[in-house]
Amino acid sequence: MRSEQHPPKEVAFVKTALLMLDRSRLEAIDKELPHPLLLRDVLKDTGVQHATVFPLKHVRTSMGTNYQAVRHIVRDSMKVDQSGAFYDTLKWLAYRQWQAGSAANSPGFQCPHCREEITQGLAHNSDAGPCPHCNAEVFLSDVWGFHLDMEEDSAQESLAPFANIYYAGFLHDGEKEVVEAASVLSIARGSGFPTPSELGVMPMSFLNGMGEAASECRRFALDRMRAGDLVEASRILDAMEAVYEELITFDYSDAMTGGLRRTTDALRAVVERTRSDLTATTSQHELVEELKRTREALGK
Known part of the structure; x- marks a missing residue:
């Protein structure tokens, strides 16, 4: 797409769709005289669409x-x-x-x-x-x-002339994924969280990305529990809780935050499950250690 302003801005818009059909339901429809309502029911919720927008600067050629x-x-x-x-x-x-x-x-x-x-x-x-x-x-x-x-360093700047795409959610989703990746890395490494200005993203994309990143870090906590590293698992849980405690302070409408409330609610459930798992694992670890000490004492 090419804007009408000068100098013109160009962006690439890619949209893909995945179509999944229930063959058993499809075969039950009369092939000669298919009922349109039955076809509608079969096709309902079968298409999963994904779309993204990016500056043409990031399209690579042989040069x-x-x-x-x-x-x-x-x-x-x-x-x-x-x-x-x-x-x-x-x-x-x-x-x-x-x-x-x-x-x-x-x-x-x-x-x-x-x-x-x-x-x-x-x-x-x-x-x-x-x-x-x-x-x-x-x-x-x-x-x-x-x-x-x-020069197209910023997706926000590139999409500014295309309001119908800028506000459609594609940019928000892309920025959210960037924030999620950077935040998961920072939590896993134990480094400081990135800021919106460092990542060049909008505030609502940053908040939602942080929430999803904290949820993703549950798997790191579980991996540490399985490895017996409860100290590291506890550190990751603390980081997840810190993100949650910050997000619940943003009590604004979903129209302003891009669905942050749903993200925060999902994170709360993940944090509670992780805390429960860590508590159970810690108790089991203490029991195992106590049994080892008892065995050693009886052996003496």
């Missing part, structure tokens, strides 16, 4: 990302169009070739890879060169920043 492909296209087009007249003009301007005996470098510009300023520019009359900061190849055409219209 790398779409962003890098545009850089190559800009350079190659200037070299080909009008038998290279545009590119020759670019070099004439960049290297001040109207001055007799000029050995000037190109103007300074921002590296399209690391975003550092290449203050000394490119060497005189060169078509490309390495960035002094990241050593990645930069082109003379990068000097004028023709590729910058394709």
